[in-house]
Amino acid sequence: MNVSEYMTKLGQQARDASRHLANCETAQKNSALVAMAQAIDESREQLKQANQLDLDAGEAKGLTPAMLDRLALTDARIDSMIEGLKQVAGLADPVGGITEMEYRPSGIQIGKMRVPLGVIGIIYESRPNVTIEAASLCLKSGNAVILRGGSEAIHSNTALALCIRTGLDAAMLPATSVQVVEITDREAVHQLITMPEFVDVIVPRGGKSLIERISADAKVPVIKHLDGNCHVYIDIDADLDKAYPIAVNAKTRRYGVCNAMETLLVHVDKAQECLPILARLFSEKGVELRGCELTQDLIDCNAATEEDWFLEYIAPVLAIKVVESFDAAVAHINQYGSHHTDSIVTENYTSARKFLRAVDSSSVMINTSTAFADGFEYGLGAEIGISTDKLHARGPVGLIGLTSQKYVVFGDGHIRES
Amino acid sequence: MNVSEYMTKLGQQARDASRHLANCETAQKNSALVAMAQAIDESREQLKQANQLDLDAGEAKGLTPAMLDRLALTDARIDSMIEGLKQVAGLADPVGGITEMEYRPSGIQIGKMRVPLGVIGIIYESRPNVTIEAASLCLKSGNAVILRGGSEAIHSNTALALCIRTGLDAAMLPATSVQVVEITDREAVHQLITMPEFVDVIVPRGGKSLIERISADAKVPVIKHLDGNCHVYIDIDADLDKAYPIAVNAKTRRYGVCNAMETLLVHVDKAQECLPILARLFSEKGVELRGCELTQDLIDCNAATEEDWFLEYIAPVLAIKVVESFDAAVAHINQYGSHHTDSIVTENYTSARKFLRAVDSSSVMINTSTAFADGFEYGLGAEIGISTDKLHARGPVGLIGLTSQKYVVFGDGHIRES
Numbered sequence: 001m002n003v004s005e006y007m008t009k010l011g012q013q014a015r016d017a018s019r020h021l022a023n024c025e026t027a028q029k030n031s032a033l034v035a036m037a038q039a040i041d042e043s044r045e046q047l048k049q050a051n052q053l054d055l056d057a058g059e060a061k062g063l064t065p066a067m068l069d070r071l072a073l074t075d076a077r078i079d080s081m082i083e084g085l086k087q088v089a090g091l092a093d094p095v096g097g098i099t100e101m102e103y104r105p106s107g108i109q110i111g112k113m114r115v116p117l118g119v120i121g122i123i124y125e126s127r128p129n130v131t132i133e134a135a136s137l138c139l140k141s142g143n144a145v146i147l148r149g150g151s152e153a154i155h156s157n158t159a160l161a162l163c164i165r166t167g168l169d170a171a172m173l174p175a176t177s178v179q180v181v182e183i184t185d186r187e188a189v190h191q192l193i194t195m196p197e198f199v200d201v202i203v204p205r206g207g208k209s210l211i212e213r214i215s216a217d218a219k220v221p222v223i224k225h226l227d228g229n230c231h232v233y234i235d236i237d238a239d240l241d242k243a244y245p246i247a248v249n250a251k252t253r254r255y256g257v258c259n260a261m262e263t264l265l266v267h268v269d270k271a272q273e274c275l276p277i278l279a280r281l282f283s284e285k286g287v288e289l290r291g292c293e294l295t296q297d298l299i300d301c302n303a304a305t306e307e308d309w310f311l312e313y314i315a316p317v318l319a320i321k322v323v324e325s326f327d328a329a330v331a332h333i334n335q336y337g338s339h340h341t342d343s344i345v346t347e348n349y350t351s352a353r354k355f356l357r358a359v360d361s362s363s364v365m366i367n368t369s370t371a372f373a374d375g376f377e378y379g380l381g382a383e384i385g386i387s388t389d390k391l392h393a394r395g396p397v398g399l400i401g402l403t404s405q406k407y408v409v410f411g412d413g414h415i416r417e418s
Numbered sequence: 419m420n421v422s423e424y425m426t427k428l429g430q431q432a433r434d435a436s437r438h439l440a441n442c443e444t445a446q447k448n449s450a451l452v453a454m455a456q457a458i459d460e461s462r463e464q465l466k467q468a469n470q471l472d473l474d475a476g477e478a479k480g481l482t483p484a485m486l487d488r489l490a491l492t493d494a495r496i497d498s499m500i501e502g503l504k505q506v507a508g509l510a511d512p513v514g515g516i517t518e519m520e521y522r523p524s525g526i527q528i529g530k531m532r533v534p535l536g537v538i539g540i541i542y543e544s545r546p547n548v549t550i551e552a553a554s555l556c557l558k559s560g561n562a563v564i565l566r567g568g569s570e571a572i573h574s575n576t577a578l579a580l581c582i583r584t585g586l587d588a589a590m591l592p593a594t595s596v597q598v599v600e601i602t603d604r605e606a607v608h609q610l611i612t613m614p615e616f617v618d619v620i621v622p623r624g625g626k627s628l629i630e631r632i633s634a635d636a637k638v639p640v641i642k643h644l645d646g647n648c649h650v651y652i653d654i655d656a657d658l659d660k661a662y663p664i665a666v667n668a669k670t671r672r673y674g675v676c677n678a679m680e681t682l683l684v685h686v687d688k689a690q691e692c693l694p695i696l697a698r699l700f701s702e703k704g705v706e707l708r709g710c711e712l713t714q715d716l717i718d719c720n721a722a723t724e725e726d727w728f729l730e731y732i733a734p735v736l737a738i739k740v741v742e743s744f745d746a747a748v749a750h751i752n753q754y755g756s757h758h759t760d761s762i763v764t765e766n767y768t769s770a771r772k773f774l775r776a777v778d779s780s781s782v783m784i785n786t787s788t789a790f791a792d793g794f795e796y797g798l799g800a801e802i803g804i805s806t807d808k809l810h811a812r813g814p815v816g817l818i819g820l821t822s823q824k825y826v827v828f829g830d831g832h833i834r835e836s
Contacts, residue, residue: 019752019778022775022776022778023775023776096775102797104795104796104797106790106795108786108790108795110796110797113774113775113782115778115808117808117809118778118808200808200809201808201809216637219634221639221807221809239831241831242830242831245831245833246831246832246833248833249833249834250833253833253834334437343827356531356826357440357441357514357531358440358441360437360440360533360536360824361824362824362825363824363825363826363827364531364824364825364826364827365826365827365828365829366827366828366829367828367829367830367831367832368526368827368828368829368831368832369829369832369833369834371833371834372524372526372827372829372832372834373825373827377522377524377526377834378522378528378825379520379522379528389639390533390535390536390618390619390822391535391618391619391639391809391810391822392809392810394822394823394824394825395824395825396825404808404809404812405812406778406779406780406781406782406812406813407780407781407782407791407796407812407813407814408774408781408782408783409761409781409782409783409784409786409790409791410783410784410785410786411783411784411785411786411787411790412660412785413657413659413660413663413664413785413786414664414785414786414787414790415663415664415666415667415668415671415787415789416667416671416787416789416790416795
């Protein structure tokens, strides 16, 4: 069987399984998730052995320490996969819910029923824990899923696939509800993203270049997360006692996350007062500062270039720009930002209201650290990613983002007269 | 200026206008719509003269009578454009509405604000009335729009563009909020669908081949409407007094619409009783019947081939199939249908409930004619199309379908601790 035949088989099986999953009861899906958790708990040794094969091969191949770290299935990571499965089992099932039922003047009654998307393809890097995270969210939302993890994790993912299979069997769900692509040929990715007859949506998880490549080649809709170039804007009417902790938290809580602040904007009338204090706070944390000319006049920092305003550093680096006005801040965010998450610090009612409306980002915040932009914090329970698209899903994507709605119409023999 | 430069200019202008439109007040958008209606009313003669140029060229080019009919700007059509603009002005503005505001355990307050998509590209055939319909819905939903109508309507569309411009000027909205592509080069379409930096979504309106071509080549999300192969299924527990009018209405109300029934499914235990009566009713309306073997045994009709089950006739032709069971009916609809609109006629609670859940279509109906699948009937006010996609918008797409949501987060100096 060649790659194309293999992927077509997976696609057809996923499509068939999806029809079954769309109609199955919540309890059945939950018991599969709980059984998967149990299977993982009972397979710790096998999982770690399989993972060791990947780690050895990765080391021989010269993977960086950071990549090896993401690849490793430690006991803590296994615990967290088990915990994650149980949490997803505990989430409310969105499928089948009917909302907005109302009667129309014609006498028909109409509403919307939430339904699964069908078949989801997930493409991700060599992080085996994503296998379980993605599988659980897709299954709970009633979708069949095809998982294509990085080739360096192939032994780990194949071992996890066995645990998933055990869980599906225990709940008498089709074994093909969750399928792990068990060949490492890169052609498999191309196949996966060009089978609209079998796959309804692709969710790529990984670096920007991977996601751009997939989006460019896909013949299937893609829920994508490009970069998170987030801003905090300290307004002329900011309460600085709020601004300092927010700025520090947004930048330094974690450097490698997409909701970290990458550029700080400061109103010119506040700059003299707050930049020296911020410079000290960031220097204590070891953050490199790159400032515009006005910033350089006020504090000791490196020079920011035009390119810096576009960058997602994902590192202890912060760009700082002094802006002439509220409008200049909003214009900067809309022009250079990535429409991910942006926050204003202000006590001014009108500025807060205008910021909410004018900033074109998936999360717009007032007096809040950008670090809150996250599925758990937003109450989605878990997230498959943070969408920087506007269509379908925007911002953190949880179970709801993996569903669609169909119209349901009730009549009593109604016909349309004209 | 070549085609690429021309389209890039339109794109950049639309993007700029969209930032303005996203923040403008409802009254301003409404007054533009009303002023457009007035401008059209005052430009009847110019519009008809421009349209005559298109009609003459079309006749010389050998357009079919049906195409010439769609191209014609009659007084009735002009009245209906004026009426449509006023109706859209009267619809509620979805933009800026905030829903689902709630407090999270962290203390932040979070909700969702409805926002425009940004820039919409509409590609359609030579029907000048679509120019006004599409412009009004995009403007009301706060989006800038680039309109690319069929080349045979270029004079009509250019004349309508003047009226639109008059309306935008009167309301002091950017003249580039609505732009009509005034060159007929087909390369313009390719440009329009491959400028993700300027265009957020493409809505093609027209035949299946046009839409398939655009979807295949687009580098921008497409809200698409492929075919409407709709079914009515007369269940074993159908009340035939409801079934007859529903079947006749679903097929014969209009033949050229996407919500018309194309295949009638009849439970085997009802076939003998109802098919002869249906045959007589359809014969009175001049509908050609194509039946499966069992149908052919019961009534006088042509033979249906496997291909017939896939067809959207858009004509006085109906395929009829006798099915062995409820499950066979659902399987047929999911396999051969186009996931548009399907209706069951039954008095059985369990069958009705199962049908709602199991049929994978954008509208699923009980004891109702498929003819109701329509934005006006559903209370959307007007529709830009009926989406057969699952992502973003499914079924009739009104103003809401032309918007997205962003998260809005309120804090009071909140930072994320862990």
